[in-house]
Amino acid sequence: MRSLTPEARLDRLESIEEIRQLAGKYSLSLDMRDLDAHVNLFAPDIRVGKDRVGREHFKAWQDDTLRGQFTGTSHHLGQHIIEFIDADHATGVVYSKNEHECGAEWVIMQMLYWDDYERIDGRWYFRRRLPCYWYATDLNKPPIGDMKMRWPGREPYGGTFHDLFPSWKEFWAARPDKESLPQVAPPAPLEQFLATMRRGTPAPRIRVR
Template sequence: MENGGSLEERLERLESIEEIRGLAARYCLALDMRATDAWVSLFPADVRVGKGRSGRDALAEWFRETMGAQFTGTAHVTGNHIIEFDGPDRARGVVYSRNEHETGDEWVIMTMMYWDDYERIDGRWYFRRRLPLYWYATDLNSPPIGENKMRWPDEEPYEGAWHEFWPTYQEFWETRLDESADVAEPAPVGEFLTWLRDGAEELPSVRVR
């Protein structure tokens, strides 16, 4: 959706961008402080949780089980937040996240990003969906060189869809020596993310941690 419209519409768009960015920050704080009610309130009442379950009660149950079983403490720091709109009440975005986890006797560091869908309901923005894309997770003292960079204690290493999600990464390695390739035109305004995705609609299967 291109920028434009009346002054009032443009101001409303700026307010929405600020609220969505605040949504990501509140997500991190509520997650790290184990504020279950605050965390689930960032999602709509009919949020899909998976395995046929939906709703904030089911999401809260998942949160308590996951956070209680895996981590003593965590810290999430986000940045590089890109937000684009599909209408006045729908948006999508990407936000990087650098995370630290105390798990057992190991300190696991992680770099990832979220592919987000946002929805405004009754004047308030929510996460409609968050798809995590992981680059690596590893003990602080073990650089994740090589393949299968998701390296959690007592688990087999695996890939986290960090590059799989973006066709440009594979294309670069396949065509980087092709000097005849034309440089593409800039992305349409407000469509940078879908442009990078090259119109792909299918989402990879990601093992959520």
């Protein structure tokens, strides 16, 4: 922000706060099942699947999903990192710890969202939310081991919590030389912390719950 004009700096700070509010509104509207409030947080031409576009299609998809899997949900937000591509486009990462009532089981989940944000006609919207899951399991069954996505009535499967960032696999594949200090890469450029951590990797393919 150092090279921005005072007006642009103020706009950037206001944009950051509006985007953070966007994430909070997403959780509240989803948990309270206000689907009109929910879908209006997304761009009007939001893409739903391969060949459907628009909030109406998104609302229909959300309705089917929520009625078919959960009685109730609660989404608890954690840290939120936001970086700007330009004045009207940004990306972000939001941690979320969630609870789901699924019949006789109470499923807890740890995940993060990779977000694309866009300002349209003066307001910020989600352009895309990519959910990346670490685990989902009954409250009384810690998800130790592999295949941590464990929904009632389904075969366990792996999440994509770490797939956005190559550092996870690199860390476990490395064998540090204990005889010398490790090298440290230069700090990421301003507004490129997330992009530097991603290292140009493609977004993972997300399995629908």
